[in-house]
Amino acid sequence: MKNEVISERQTTILIILFLLGNSLLIGSGNNAKQDAWIAIIIAISYSIILVLMFSKILSLYPGKDLFDILQIVMGKFLGKILSILMVWFFFHDASLIFRIIADFTNTLVFPDTPVVFPMIFFAMLVIWGLKAGIEVLGRWAEFFSWVIISIVIIVPLLSITQMDISRLKPILSNGVGPLLNGAFSSFTYPFGQIIVFTMIFSNISKVKNYKKAFIIGLLIGGALIILTVLRNLLVLGNGTVSRLYFHSTMAVSLIRLGFLQRLEMTVIIVFLVCAFIKVSIASFAVCNGISKVFGFDDYKFIATPVILLMLSFSFFVTKSTMETQFWISNIWPYYSSFFEVIIPLIVFIIAEIKNKKSAI
Amino acid sequence: MFLLVIISYIIVIFFETFLLLKEKNSGKLILYFSLIIFSMIISLLLALGVQLPNPSNQIKDIVISIFGKSN
Numbered sequence: 001m002k003n004e005v006i007s008e009r010q011t012t013i014l015i016i017l018f019l020l021g022n023s024l025l026i027g028s029g030n031n032a033k034q035d036a037w038i039a040i041i042i043a044i045s046y047s048i049i050l051v052l053m054f055s056k057i058l059s060l061y062p063g064k065d066l067f068d069i070l071q072i073v074m075g076k077f078l079g080k081i082l083s084i085l086m087v088w089f090f091f092h093d094a095s096l097i098f099r100i101i102a103d104f105t106n107t108l109v110f111p112d113t114p115v116v117f118p119m120i121f122f123a124m125l126v127i128w129g130l131k132a133g134i135e136v137l138g139r140w141a142e143f144f145s146w147v148i149i150s151i152v153i154i155v156p157l158l159s160i161t162q163m164d165i166s167r168l169k170p171i172l173s174n175g176v177g178p179l180l181n182g183a184f185s186s187f188t189y190p191f192g193q194i195i196v197f198t199m200i201f202s203n204i205s206k207v208k209n210y211k212k213a214f215i216i217g218l219l220i221g222g223a224l225i226i227l228t229v230l231r232n233l234l235v236l237g238n239g240t241v242s243r244l245y246f247h248s249t250m251a252v253s254l255i256r257l258g259f260l261q262r263l264e265m266t267v268i269i270v271f272l273v274c275a276f277i278k279v280s281i282a283s284f285a286v287c288n289g290i291s292k293v294f295g296f297d298d299y300k301f302i303a304t305p306v307i308l309l310m311l312s313f314s315f316f317v318t319k320s321t322m323e324t325q326f327w328i329s330n331i332w333p334y335y336s337s338f339f340e341v342i343i344p345l346i347v348f349i350i351a352e353i354k355n356k357k358s359a360i
Numbered sequence: 361m362f363l364l365v366i367i368s369y370i371i372v373i374f375f376e377t378f379l380l381l382k383e384k385n386s387g388k389l390i391l392y393f394s395l396i397i398f399s400m401i402i403s404l405l406l407a408l409g410v411q412l413p414n415p416s417n418q419i420k421d422i423v424i425s426i427f428g429k430s431n
Contacts, residue, residue: 294391301388305395312402316412331423
C-alpha cells in the first residue's frame, strides 16, 4: 500500500476535478444572487491562506497524513476522537454528494427508473475504484482531465450570443451582507474541502512540494468555477438562477447554433466524472481514517462496507432536493467550518509550538 | 426486494471473506464483519420502509441554536 505513486501533475488534476465537483452543476455562493462571482473571488483568496496552512502542517510531518498528525500532536486518545469526527464529516459529505447525484439522475437523466439502480451501479464503480487504489484513480483522472477541462472552457464560449451583461448590472445592489454570506458559503463548499487531500497524501511518495500542487489546483479550479457561474448568471439572469436547482443544464440547453443543439450531454458527462472523483476521494479519506483509527495498515478491505453504508445513508440523509439545497446554503457553512478551519488551526498552532520547542 | 437485498449482501460477503481469510488477520475480519452487518441491517430497514433517525436533524438543531435562524 505504501508504494502507490502518483505524479505531481496528477495530484493537481485530482484537486481541480475535486473542486469542480458539483459546483459546476448547482453553482457556488448562491446566497449572493448576482454577485456570486465576486463572492467566489473573495472565497478563493481566503482559501489560499487556508491551503498554505495545510501545506505547512503537511511539511512539518513529512510522509504522514492528517490522522497520524492528529495522534502525534494531540495524543492518542484525543487524536483518535478527532479522527473519528473527521471520518464522520467526510462520510456525511460523500453521502450528500451521492444524494445530489441521485437527485440529478432521477430528475434529469432517467426520470422513470427507480433511483436505486443507477446508484447501485455508481456505488459498485466507486468500490472498484477504491480497491484499485489511488494510482489508478490518478491515471484515470489525468486521462479524462483534458476532455473535462476543454468542455468546461468551450461550452460557455458557445453561449456568448445569449449573454447579456446587463443581467449582472445592479452590482452589489443587495448590499454587502449577502455578498459576505455567499463568500462564506463558497469558502466552505467547495474550497475548504481541500482538507480531504491532507488525509490521503501519505501514500504519495513522488510529490515533494505540496504547496505548488495545492495552489495551482485551487486557482485553476476556482477560475473554472467562476467561468461557469458567470456563464450561468449572464445567460439565465438572477431570478432564474435563484429558482432553479440545476443551473448549468438549463443554461446549456439554450445553446442553439446550427447543428450544435441539445448539448446537455456535456454537462452530464462533466458532472458524472467530477462527482465520481469527489466521492472516490472522500471515500478514500473515510476508509483511510477508519483503518488508521483501528490501527490497520490497509484501507482497501474496508471499502465495500463503507460505501454500501454510504449508499444506504444517502437515501435518508435528506428527505428532498429542497432540503438538500437548504442544508447546503444555510447550515453547511457553519457546520463544516468547524471541521475545515478550526481543527486544522488547532493542529497548526500546536504543531508550530512543538516545532519551535524542539528547535530551541 | 427484501430478499434481493439479503441475497446480494450474502454474495458480497462470500466473495470478500475468501479474500480476507487468506490473510489470517482476525482484527480485519472482525472489523469487516461488524461494519458489513451494520450496513446490511440499515439496508434491510430501508428496504422495509422504516423511518430511520436522521443525524442531519440533530446537526441542524445544534447549528440553529448556536447561530440563530438566519436566512
